[in-house]
Amino acid sequence: MKETWNFFKVHLLSDLRNKRSIFWVVIFPILLFTILVLTFSNLGVKGSINFKIILINDSQKANGPNFSRELVNAFRSLSFPNKDAIFTLTMMKKKDTNAAFEKVIYSEADAVLIIPKDFNSAIARSILFSKLGISAPLVPIKVFYVPNRASSNLAESAIEGTIGQINSYLTARFGYTLKAIKVKSKTFGSIMESPSYTNFVAPGIMVIAAFMTGLLLVAPKIAMMRRYAVMKKYASTPVNPYSFFLGFTASRLFIMIIQYIGLALFSTFVLGAVIRAFSWQAFLYYLFSCAVYAAIGFVVGFIASGPTSVGAVSSLINLPLEFLAGIYFPLYNLPWYINIFVYINPLWYSTNALRQFLGVAMSTTPMWMNILVPGIWLIASIAFSSVRQNLEKE
Amino acid sequence: MKHGKIQKHGKVIEVKNLKKFYGRFEALKGINIELYKGEIFGFLGPNGAGKTTTLEILEGLRRPSEGEMWFLGEKIHGDVPPKIKEKIGVVLQETRFLDHLKVKEVLELFASFFKNSLGVKNVLRTVKLEEKENTYSENLSGGQKQRLAIAVSIINDPEIIFLDEPTAGLDPQSRESIWNLIEELKSYGKTIFLTTHYMEEAQRLCDRVAIIDHGQIIELGTPAELISKYGGKSEVDFECSPTPTTVALNALGENLIISGDHFRIMTQNLTKTLEALVLWSKKFDISLTNVFLIEPNLEDVFLKLTGRGLRD
Numbered sequence: 059m060k061e062t063w064n065f066f067k068v069h070l071l072s073d074l075r076n077k078r079s080i081f082w083v084v085i086f087p088i089l090l091f092t093i094l095v096l097t098f099s100n101l102g103v104k105g106s107i108n109f110k111i112i113l114i115n116d117s118q119k120a121n122g123p124n125f126s127r128e129l130v131n132a133f134r135s136l137s138f139p140n141k142d143a144i145f146t147l148t149m150m151k152k153k154d155t156n157a158a159f160e161k162v163i164y165s166e167a168d169a170v171l172i173i174p175k176d177f178n179s180a181i182a183r184s185i186l187f188s189k190l191g192i193s194a195p196l197v198p199i200k201v202f203y204v205p206n207r208a209s210s211n212l213a214e215s216a217i218e219g220t221i222g223q224i225n226s227y228l229t230a231r232f233g234y235t236l237k238a239i240k241v242k243s244k245t246f247g248s249i250m251e252s253p254s255y256t257n258f259v260a261p262g263i264m265v266i267a268a269f270m271t272g273l274l275l276v277a278p279k280i281a282m283m284r285r286y287a288v289m290k291k292y293a294s295t296p297v298n299p300y301s302f303f304l305g306f307t308a309s310r311l312f313i314m315i316i317q318y319i320g321l322a323l324f325s326t327f328v329l330g331a332v333i334r335a336f337s338w339q340a341f342l343y344y345l346f347s348c349a350v351y352a353a354i355g356f357v358v359g360f361i362a363s364g365p366t367s368v369g370a371v372s373s374l375i376n377l378p379l380e381f382l383a384g385i386y387f388p389l390y391n392l393p394w395y396i397n398i399f400v401y402i403n404p405l406w407y408s409t410n411a412l413r414q415f416l417g418v419a420m421s422t423t424p425m426w427m428n429i430l431v432p433g434i435w436l437i438a439s440i441a442f443s444s445v446r447q448n449l450e451k452e
Numbered sequence: 453m454k455h456g457k458i459q460k461h462g463k464v465i466e467v468k469n470l471k472k473f474y475g476r477f478e479a480l481k482g483i484n485i486e487l488y489k490g491e492i493f494g495f496l497g498p499n500g501a502g503k504t505t506t507l508e509i510l511e512g513l514r515r516p517s518e519g520e521m522w523f524l525g526e527k528i529h530g531d532v533p534p535k536i537k538e539k540i541g542v543v544l545q546e547t548r549f550l551d552h553l554k555v556k557e558v559l560e561l562f563a564s565f566f567k568n569s570l571g572v573k574n575v576l577r578t579v580k581l582e583e584k585e586n587t588y589s590e591n592l593s594g595g596q597k598q599r600l601a602i603a604v605s606i607i608n609d610p611e612i613i614f615l616d617e618p619t620a621g622l623d624p625q626s627r628e629s630i631w632n633l634i635e636e637l638k639s640y641g642k643t644i645f646l647t648t649h650y651m652e653e654a655q656r657l658c659d660r661v662a663i664i665d666h667g668q669i670i671e672l673g674t675p676a677e678l679i680s681k682y683g684g685k686s687e688v689d690f691e692c693s694p695t696p697t698t699v700a701l702n703a704l705g706e707n708l709i710i711s712g713d714h715f716r717i718m719t720q721n722l723t724k725t726l727e728a729l730v731l732w733s734k735k736f737d738i739s740l741t742n743v744f745l746i747e748p749n750l751e752d753v754f755l756k757l758t759g760r761g762l763r764d
């Protein structure tokens with residue numbers, strides 16, 4: 059116990075005195091966070107009256123006129139690059155609906171418009187009914203938007219206005235009208251009080267901070283201790299090797315917890331993020347992630363042939379993992395061979411889970427996977443490291 | 453030179469038929485050694501001879517493939533137990549400590565691993581690093597780093613100290629101070645097992661030396677024994693003025709080798725030869741200049757035994 063505490067103390071001390079580790083572990087995440095927020099949070103509100111909308115045409119062909127195409131064309135004619143466009147239109151597939159929602163949530167788009175499956179047949183039916191003099195139910199199209207974000211709210215009004223115009227055209231020609239249903243879905247309203255890029259990116263920054271600590275304060279130290287026989291020196295004394303691993307790992311976790319608290323305070327009080335920073339679920343999940351990244355740090359430390367090659371191995375895994383984790387932007391429409399990396403990327407799951415626990419957004423992956431996949435990484439890393447450790451003793 | 457007679461009481465370490473295979477490569481081919489209390493025992497051998505391998509097996513850092521060992525009369529089964537590790541001190545061939553840790557913090561950490569501790573202050577005084585107690589270990593000079601490594605190895609007041617090439621890569625002055633330190637440790641009654649490939653070091657420090665090559669001990673004894681057995685003749689080199697006459701030269705005997713102005717005498721008994729030479733110079737009124745004495749050393753022993761130099 060005393061030895062574990064001593065290991066904890068010296069390893070913490072040796073890092074706190076190292077200006078370089080302080081930079082990467084404390085200053086860098088805050089810097090990255092600030093730069094990201096300053097750069098990207100204003101993208102959605104440029105002050106123009108051009109709204110970014112996403113149109114998902116799920117309708118099926120029916121007998122008679124293709125009304126859904128008419129509708130799409132109507133929006134197209136009002137969109138960029140046409141003159142006086144009020145919309146920038148993105149067409150997306152039904153299966154990407156969630157990605158479309160995410161774009162709206164994270165201010166990359168202002169609203170989503172969905173033309174439902176039975177749209178064409180419903181209109182054909184309405185026309186028939188109105189010809190027969192029977193009052194037909196209004197045919198719905200769905201508009202998803204974020205009520206308390208100005209640009210989204212305005213986009214919704216613009217869409218409603220556009221549908222109004224389309225209706226008067228349809229009435230003149232066929233004698234019936236469309237109904238625009240405004241949906242403030244669960245995903246949009248309740249989870250995010252004021253959705254912003256700051257909120258979106260905060261959980262990912264915490265994950266990156268823990269990951270950096272694993273790569274920079276675990277891996278090089280392990281490699282250094284192997285290269286310069288520090289562990290061997292410990293092994294020549296009666297000290298229990300587990301007390302070293304325990305004390306060392308605990309000191310890393312301690313640093314990661316400080317990072318969490320620091321980033322939570324910084325994002326809340328400086329950047330004005332609205333996150334449930336002190337939810338115990340978020341904290342427990344974060345601790346779990348820290349264990350995963352510390353273990354990955356051990357693996358890198360054991361893979362690298364020496365302290366100098368740690369940097370190379372680190373950046374080799376750092377770049378793809380960080381960018382394929384949906385930390386900076388939501389991920390969608392990636393080709394399958396990239397998606398493979400996303401699906402095995404522990405950072406992706408950590409970020410997703412933490413977003414949910416911090417009350418930023420629902421996790422796009424099921425919670426059990428958020429535990430399972432990083433859990434596999436954890437176990438595999440521990441297994442690999444202990445095998446390597448035993449092999450080196452020969 | 454301290455080749456004092458070792459009293460062969462108290463066997464501290466005994467090793468029998470120690471073998472070590474790395475894969476199919478046989479790094480140790482049956483090592484037999486005994487270390488007695490209070491002696492400095494040396495392993496002298498070239499790179500790759502198996503010095504570190506032997507030491508690290510004794511330190512419990514590598515597992516032997518075959519063989520038996522006893523520490524303080526107790527047979528070791530399997531790993532070297534913590535009870536024994538309490539009583540040994542280790543300086544590895546390459547030592548570095550955590551960066552950004554002060555000298556005294558390094559020592560405090562290691563002191564906490566043992567039941568017994570001499571105390572950081574005492575140990576720092578012994579290795580003469582008192583003034584450096586607050587210096588980060590990575591900022592010490594090479595010689596100071598090595599003294600810190602020795603300080604760490606004696607913090608538990610060990611009975612046996614293993615030193616793997618304690619002066620490798622150090623300048624002559626630092627080497628001298630490490631040698632003094634090792635002699636001081638011996639004076640406290642410690643048993644010391646050191647490896648080296650510097651013959652001066654073995655000759656200066658060791659009570660007994662084992663010459664090891666290719667995983668085998670090829671000879672073992674006190675440096676004096678080895679030298680007289682294998683070292684061959686000593687040599688006196690000199691110049692004369694004025695140039696001696698043929699009569700004078702003949703008086704020096706048949707062991708004289710003349711090359712130009714230089715004269716060389718090969719001898720088994722250096723003292724006797726020197727006495728004779730001085731008498732000769734007086735008799736013929738010749739003054740001797742540039743006199744050099746060349747004594748055989750362990751390097752010659754090694755050369756004789758293996759046909760190679762120690763650092764080839």
Ligand SMILES: Nc1ncnc2c1ncn2[C@@H]1O[C@H](COP(=O)(O)OP(=O)(O)OP(=O)(O)O)[C@@H](O)[C@H]1O
Pocket residue numbers: 452474477479497498499500501502503504505506545649
């Ligand atoms: N872990 C290992 N795996 C394979 N071979 C090894 C290993 N360690 C040592 N050897 C080999 O065993 C032999 C003895 O090595 P050892 O380190 O004991 O030599 P040494 O006498 O200490 O040499 P040096 O003076 O260079 O330190 C060498 O040929 C070396 O290559």
Ligand SMILES: [Mg+2]
Pocket residue numbers: 503504505545616
């Ligand atoms: Mg060696």
